Amino acid sequence: MASPKRLILAGIATLAIGLIITFPARVAYQWFAPAELKLSGISGSIWHGAAAQGAAGGVYLTNVEWSFRPLGLLTGKLRFATSSNPASGFLDADIAIGAGGSLTMSDVTAAVSLASMADALPLNGIEGDVSLQFEELVIKDGVPIEAVGTANIANLVSRYISPSPLGDYRAEFQTAGDGVLGSVQSLSGVLELEGSTIKLTADGEYEFAGKVLAKPAAPAAIEQQLRFLGTPDARGFRDFMFPGRL
Secondary structure: OHHHHHHHHHHHHHHHHHHHHEEEHHHHHHHHHHEEEEEEEEEEEEEEEEEEEEEEHHHHHHHEEEEEEEEEHHHOOOEEEEEOOOEEEEEEEEEEEOOOEEHHHEEEEEEEEEEHHHOOOOOOOEEEEEEEEEEEEEOOOOOOEEEEEEEEEEEEEEOOOOOEEEEEEEEEEEEEEEEEEEEEEEEEOOOEEEEEEEEEEEEOEEEEEEEEEOOOOHHHHHHHHHHHHOOOOOOOOEEEEEEEEE
16 A cells, blocks of 8 residues: 555646646746747647747747657756748747757758748848758857758849849858858859858858859849959959848
């Protein structure tokens, strides 16, 4: 026969588990959510819930759903498996909320339009479809401070260069020093990139730099735009550098 002490402990454990499972999601959001995560229309519990809409890192989302992963508590973080829909496409990721207010996204798989990321990145006049595969992406104060993964952009359009698509491009990102470094290459299209990189520091400063060449099939208007970059080298490549801040 179980002792009274064991029965009391079992009762406390049962109560604790019940509280965790039924803990309202809207209360957990108010207590623990970092500034980078905004949700509305919240329902369900911290264990399994949903939100009608929201934003993560500046990207607008709808049909947000999550399931709590309790083993994340062993690392001192609230961790969830999530799925959602940006303005177009989908976003699946494991999200961990740290005590310092950072938002860690792992096993990220997404397909979105660049237009849906306009509030998170300086993309005025730039269009296209992007697919993301990230092992890890850490966002703090609205800025990615760590990243390991790739971004593929299809049918890239830059209104500053040409109204017609420039082609398909790929960027591979990794954490480097005090920020994130991405190497960019052209997969197809009218522009050839060489030695092109995107550097992003933890304070939100970025720099996109490298060399660019208009391929023979490029419209004459694109070649004319590239002339503003200066004199080409012996192979026809021109240096470019575009700095800014998120």
